[in-house]
Amino acid sequence: MRAYDIILKKRNGNKLTKEEIAFFVNSYTRGDIPDYQISALLMAIYFQGMDDEETSFLTEAMMKSGEVYALASIPGKKIDKHSTGGVGDKVSIILAPLVASAGVAVPMMSGRGLGHTGGTLDKLESIPGFRTNLTKEEFISNLKKINVAMIGQSETIAPADKKFYALRDVTGTIES
Incomplete structure (x- = not known):
């Protein structure tokens, strides 16, 4: 495959196949395909x-790029609830604790800012002492104790998403 x-x-x-999408995601994450x-x-x-099917394939490949x-x-x-972004997007910050207070677990993965606006993680980290770089144990412990935990992409959790997210920010492809 090329x-x-x-x-x-x-x-x-x-239309791209599941295999083609997985090839691109995995190869880019490993560093085998250049940014260009x-x-x-x-x-x-x-x-x-x-x-919808391609989007599902992409989501699965991103998820499987790291530890699940x-x-x-x-x-x-x-x-x-995943954010679609935007200047006025504060829904995740409000909705997650509300749903958690009703007894539903809300394990959230949020992102950094894209374009000119701060992302959910950036907004939360503006609160002194708030951490989003949780270990797996801390993340699961928070879910068990308070029904909500927020984490960002990392080298181990959805590393492909982290790389794609950053590249979309500088290539004019945020909206896709």
Whole structure:
């Protein structure tokens, strides 16, 4: 499989397979594909879009790029609300503790700022003493104690998402 062929396929408006998406995500995360080729693919996706199935494949590949926390020890339902961003986006900060107070576990992964606005993590870290760089044990402990925990992408948790997120911020592909 070649990155060049996948870029052309998406540029021409064709649907990517699960294997092609996983190849790109895994290769970029390992450092086998340079930023300029990922940037080209991101721009092709920006203009051509992704259907629901491609989006599902991308989400799965991002998730599997690092460690996946097993949350079976947390009783009941678990939900997350992911932000789409924006200057006025404060919903995650308000919604997570409200839902947690109703007894539903809210394990959240949030991001840094994109473009000109601070992300959920940036906003939370402006509170003195608030930490989002939790260990796995701290994250699960918070969920068990207070039903809510927020964490960001790292070298071990969704590292592909962290790399793609940063690249989208500087390539004009935030909205895709």
